[in-house]
Amino acid sequence: MKGRVIKSTGSWYIVQVEGKVISARLKGKFKQDELKLTNPIAVGDWVELEKEAGQETAVISEILPRENYVIRKSTRKQHFSHIIASNLDQAILVITMKKPRTSLGFIDRFLVSTESFRIPAILVVNKMDQLEGEDEAEWLQDIHEIYEPLGYSVLEVSALMEQGLKEKFLPFIQGRSSLIAGHSGVGKSTLLNALVPEAKQDTKEISGYSAKGVHTTTFAELFSIAEGGDLIDTPGIKEFGILDVEENELSHFFPEMRKYLGQCKYNNCTHINEPGCVVLQKLEQGFIHPYRYQNYVNILHEEDSHR
Numbered sequence: 593m594k595g596r597v598i599k600s601t602g603s604w605y606i607v608q609v610e611g612k613v614i615s616a617r618l619k620g621k622f623k624q625d626e627l628k629l630t631n632p633i634a635v636g637d638w639v640e641l642e643k644e645a646g647q648e649t650a651v652i653s654e655i656l657p658r659e660n661y662v663i664r665k666s667t668r669k670q671h672f673s674h675i676i677a678s679n680l681d682q683a684i685l686v687i688t689m690k691k692p693r694t695s696l697g698f699i700d701r702f703l704v705s706t707e708s709f710r711i712p713a714i715l716v717v718n719k720m721d722q723l724e725g726e727d728e729a730e731w732l733q734d735i736h737e738i739y740e741p742l743g744y745s746v747l748e749v750s751a752l753m754e755q756g757l758k759e760k761f762l763p764f765i766q767g768r769s770s771l772i773a774g775h776s777g778v779g780k781s782t783l784l785n786a787l788v789p790e791a792k793q794d795t796k797e798i799s800g801y802s803a804k805g806v807h808t809t810t811f812a813e814l815f816s817i818a819e820g821g822d823l824i825d826t827p828g829i830k831e832f833g834i835l836d837v838e839e840n841e842l843s844h845f846f847p848e849m850r851k852y853l854g855q856c857k858y859n860n861c862t863h864i865n866e867p868g869c870v871v872l873q874k875l876e877q878g879f880i881h882p883y884r885y886q887n888y889v890n891i892l893h894e895e896d897s898h899r
């Protein structure tokens with residue numbers, strides 16, 4: 593039979609098979625492709641499984657080819673990666689203007705990752721009920737002005753007050769498999785609970801920045817929504833590892849630069865200081881946002897130092 597992995601608890605996997613859930617384990621070792629993974633099976637994977645004789649449990653015999661996945665560098669094992677989730681229709685980045693404030697640098701790193709995985713992304717601004725003051729209004733305005741022209745939808749919601757969910761958010765997630773990502777404390781689980789009440793995910797106030805590495809959600813888990821579609825809740829991320837992007841490839845993952853590629857004088861142009869660079873020209877003319885360009889430069893240099 594065929595099923596979809598909705599949760600992994602160490603050596604056991606919870607698999608959804610025709611609306612029912614079943615515990616399954618892996619038999620033997622799986623040969624993975626070129627990737628070095630800390631988890632052989634990820635949430636979202638479609639698997640082939642067989643019932644164990646006389647038992648309620650099953651054995652996974654095959655992982656069906658992944659359509660796509662979101663991956664991060666392992667924090668524990670060097671040179672290893674961890675698949676956060678697979679077979680996604682879109683990634684939802686939950687952002688907040690305070691407690692914690694999501695930086696534009698973080699948003700851009702996330703979007704570069706999803707562009708490189710070819711997964712459409714949207715931005716959900718949560719905790720709108722807490723918006724106050726000019727500085728916060730400006731932050732919000734920047735988010736709209738920078739990202740919407742690039743094709744990323746920006747939705748404003750309050751998960752806690754259940755505002756903007758049914759009218760604005762639901763149409764985006766219906767009938768799709770969506771990953772919910774973002775810093776710890778932005779309200780990913782609160783958002784999920786509002787849409788899937790029986791999920792009962794733990795939510796918790798973040799206790800300031802001293803409590804580093806404390807995440808309320810510690811495993812990714814897939815939930816089906818009553819209106820159709822799946823949401824995958826994930827642990828908060830501090831940093832999003834960008835994997836194996838070549839220097840002159842990075843601009844492919846910035847939609848506003850992508851359209852000018854091939855027009856620069858040199859075909860290996862990195863758009864930093866090369867003569868005849870069309871990206872620099874468009875930046876000067878105001879067609880590329882200076883914040884986005886600055887983050888492009890930051891990511892380029894950071895990746896450079898990892899090589």
Ligand SMILES: Nc1nc2c(ncn2[C@@H]2O[C@H](COP(=O)(O)OP(=O)(O)OP(=O)(O)O)[C@@H](O)[C@H]2O)c(=O)[nH]1
Nearest residue numbers: 751752777778779780781782795796797808809828
């Ligand atoms: N004011 C307000 N608070 C919210 C909102 N959404 C979530 N919160 C609060 O923010 C805190 C963190 O929420 P969680 O849902 O646990 O955050 P998370 O993103 O799942 O965090 P991790 O699981 O650690 O990654 C909780 O105290 C929530 O009650 C909102 O829309 N408005």
Ligand SMILES: [Mg+2]
Nearest residue numbers: 780781808809
């Ligand atoms: Mg959570």
Ligand SMILES: [Zn+2]
Nearest residue numbers: 856861863869
């Ligand atoms: Zn260039």
